[in-house]
Amino acid sequence: xxxxxxxxxxxxxxxxxxxxxxxxxxxxxxxxxxxxxxxxxxxxxxxxxxxxxxxxxxxxxxxxxxxxxxxxxxxxxxxxxxxxxxxxxxxxxxxxxxxxxxxxxxxxxxxxxxxxxxxxxxxxxxxxxxxxxxxxxxxxxxxxxxxxxxxxxxxxxxxxxxxxxxxxxxxxxxxxxxxxxxxxxxxxxxxxxxxxxxxxxxxxxxxxxxxxxxxxxxxxxxxxxxxxxxxxxxxxxxxxxxxxxxxxxxxxxxxxxxxxxxxxxxxxxxxxxxxxxxxxxxxxxxxxxxxxxxxxxxxxxxxxxxxxxxxxxxxxxxxxxxxxxxxxxxxxxxxxxxxxxxxxxxxxxxxxxxxxxxxxxxxxxxxxxxxxxxxxxxxxxxxx
Amino acid sequence: xxxxxxxxxxxxxxxxxxxxxxxxxxxxxxxxxxxxxxxxxxxxxxxxxxxxxxxxxxxxxxxxxxxxxxxxxx
Numbered sequence: 301x302x303x304x305x306x307x308x309x310x311x312x313x314x315x316x317x318x319x320x321x322x323x324x325x326x327x328x329x330x331x332x333x334x335x336x337x338x339x340x341x342x343x344x345x346x347x348x349x350x351x352x353x354x355x356x357x358x359x360x361x362x363x364x365x366x367x368x369x370x371x372x373x374x375x376x377x378x379x380x381x382x383x384x385x386x387x388x389x390x391x392x393x394x395x396x397x398x399x400x401x402x403x404x405x406x407x408x409x410x411x412x413x414x415x416x417x418x419x420x421x422x423x424x425x426x427x428x429x430x431x432x433x434x435x436x437x438x439x440x441x442x443x444x445x446x447x448x449x450x451x452x453x454x455x456x457x458x459x460x461x462x463x464x465x466x467x468x469x470x471x472x473x474x475x476x477x478x479x480x481x482x483x484x485x486x487x488x489x490x491x492x493x494x495x496x497x498x499x500x501x502x503x504x505x506x507x508x509x510x511x512x513x514x515x516x517x518x519x520x521x522x523x524x525x526x527x528x529x530x531x532x533x534x535x536x537x538x539x540x541x542x543x544x545x546x547x548x549x550x551x552x553x554x555x556x557x558x559x560x561x562x563x564x565x566x567x568x569x570x571x572x573x574x575x576x577x578x579x580x581x582x583x584x585x586x587x588x589x590x591x592x593x594x595x596x597x598x599x600x601x602x603x604x605x606x607x608x609x610x611x612x613x614x615x616x617x618x619x620x621x622x623x624x625x626x627x628x629x630x631x632x633x634x635x636x637x638x639x640x641x642x643x644x645x646x647x648x649x650x651x652x653x654x655x656x657x658x659x660x661x662x663x664x665x666x667x668x669x670x671x672x673x674x675x676x677x678x679x680x681x682x683x684x
Numbered sequence: 685x686x687x688x689x690x691x692x693x694x695x696x697x698x699x700x701x702x703x704x705x706x707x708x709x710x711x712x713x714x715x716x717x718x719x720x721x722x723x724x725x726x727x728x729x730x731x732x733x734x735x736x737x738x739x740x741x742x743x744x745x746x747x748x749x750x751x752x753x754x755x756x757x758x
Contacts, residue, residue: 333695336716336727341699344727348699362747364696531694533724541749544694 301631302668307448307476307609307659308635309498309505313562317502320561324554332553333530343553350560351543357563357571358493358511359484364542365512368551372475373399374524375494375510378546379471380404380442382521383492386411388439391430394419394647395447395454398640400473404442413437419647422600423452431462440469445477449644449657450599451582451609453481460489469516475499476607479566480574480662491515500574500661501566503559506552518542525549574662578608581660581669586610588673592680598648598655611648611655614680619656622679626656630675634658685758688736689715690729690743691722691751698727701748705729710739721754 303311324346330339332347351363360366369375380403384390392404394416408414415433419425430441441463446453456472463470471492474483478493479500485493490513497507512521518540526538527548539545566574583603589595594615600606614622619636626632637654638645645651658672692698698714705712712735714727721728731739733755743750 333726336714341695341714341727344695344699348696348703351696352700363700529694530726531724534722539694541693543696 301633302664302672304632304634304658304660304664304668304672306499306661306664307639307657310500310502310661310663312663313502313504313558314565316565317504317558317561321504321554321558324557328553328557331530331550334550346557346560347551347553350556350563353560353563353567354495354509354511357479357483357567358495359486360511360513362514362542365514367510367512367543367546368556369508369510369546370506370552371498371508372473372494372496373508375508376400376473377403378510378524379492379494379521380407380440381524383469383516384412384439387413387437389413389415389435389437390440390442391415391417391433391438392442393417393425393430393444393454394643395423395425395452396442396444396641396643397448397473397475398642399475400442400444401643416643421648422598423447423450423644423648424600425454425459427455427458427462430459434462434466434468438466438468440471442471443473445472445474445483446481446607446609447599447641447644448476448609448659449611449639449641449655450648451476451606451659452599453477453606456490457488463491464489476609479563479571480578480607482571482575485511485513497555497559497562501559502562504555507555507559510546512542518545521546523548569662577662578660579603581664581666582606582608582610584666585658585660585669585672588669589676592673592677594680595676598650608660609657610659611650611657613650613653613655614676617679619654622656625679626672626675629679630671632672632675686733687756687758688731688733689718689721689754689756690731690739691717691724691754692726692728693749693751695726697748698729700746701729701743704742704746704748705731705739708742710735710742712739718756721752
């Protein structure tokens with residue numbers, strides 16, 4: 301079997317992720333921050349270590365500014381719904397996933413004005429076009445770090461500078477990049493970073509978080525949920541300090557134990573190393589696919605401009621048909637369709653049919669690339 | 685024996701304080717918050733009285749929020 305669906309969730313995970321989770325279940329198991337006994341303290345230590353590791357990974361000085369959530373979607377909802385108010389103007393790109401688009405469309409109904417800056421058919425965004433759309437009411441720029449459909453990297457540091465120059469908050473959805481591409485909240489000018497734990501950070505599903513930059517005033521960011529935090533228990537009002545303000549209810553501590561192991565795995569390997577390895581793989585895959593008869597490739601072809609994700613179609617063959625032949629003939633698992641991103645497919649001209657997506661991770665190999673290329677070539681030639 | 689307990693707004697800060705303190709050579713221990721000091725369900729940091737001043741200084745430098753410091757005895 302060949303797993304080419306890492307943009308949906310990475311698989312396999314490093315063995316230490318499972319081991320950390322088993323260890324948590326066997327030896328820790330308690331509720332973090334809810335008691336003074338040693339198991340509760342040990343669970344709280346795991347959460348702390350995970351926060352600290354992530355704060356180092358994204359260059360956030362204070363680990364309490366890393367807030368855990370279920371996934372990037374929850375982080376996006378927290379940031380957007382927590383900060384945007386009636387009358388605010390928001391800028392985003394046409395390369396956004398529904399995890400961003402749907403909360404923004406919901407906020408539009410509540411009186412937030414939304415402007416979607418169009419991207420090129422390759423999914424590229426011109427920072428000057430974003431700059432031109434800034435108004436006095438513009439509160440935030442919301443941007444995907446890289447597309448989950450084409451892998452296109454969006455100009456985060458450039459937009460970060462524009463946002464900073466104009467005193468606007470800059471929100472980045474790093475679901476496709478965190479762990480696989482260097483992120484420095486300070487030098488990239490990012491004020492809010494939503495990440496997921498189960499993709500390039502190699503943690504389990506049900507883990508993610510929001511990194512909150514120093515420029516964001518905590519009193520302005522309304523929590524999505526209120527509830528028990530183990531702190532200030534004598535009061536019926538939600539705590540006003542980090543991270544408790546945004547972490548009500550028992551956390552996914554076993555998942556975070558796995559996430560800590562995943563983040564440690566990535567940091568030990570080095571994000572730069574992972575990036576280099578995956579760039580090489582996607583480069584080889586792209587080159588090979590360019591030779592396939594009747595193929596249509598979408599997004600940038602230069603691996604330096606993208607993540608290890610690509611979209612394609614074979615002429616006169618539906619994406620779902622290509623995907624099922626890939627699985628039936630060679631056990632290749634990928635994802636056809638719209639990838640929860642209709643706006644992206646409209647931008648690249650593949651709506652409503654969608655594309656076939658290959659997305660790689662650090663456990664894929666060159667041998668797998670060769671096998672996939674052989675199979676695709678066979679399917680395409682049989683068809684044409 | 686008299687000793688000192690340092691209270692924090694939440695467990696996150698208590699764990700961070702313990703890590704910083706141990707990293708700087710202090711002898712500290714996380715213990716349940718004594719009921720008469722706070723109704724919180726969390727933990728606080730226990731150290732000997734003579735470590736109070738330098739430890740408080742370190743935690744302030746690291747930007748760790750302190751809720752309260754109490755002198756107690758066994």
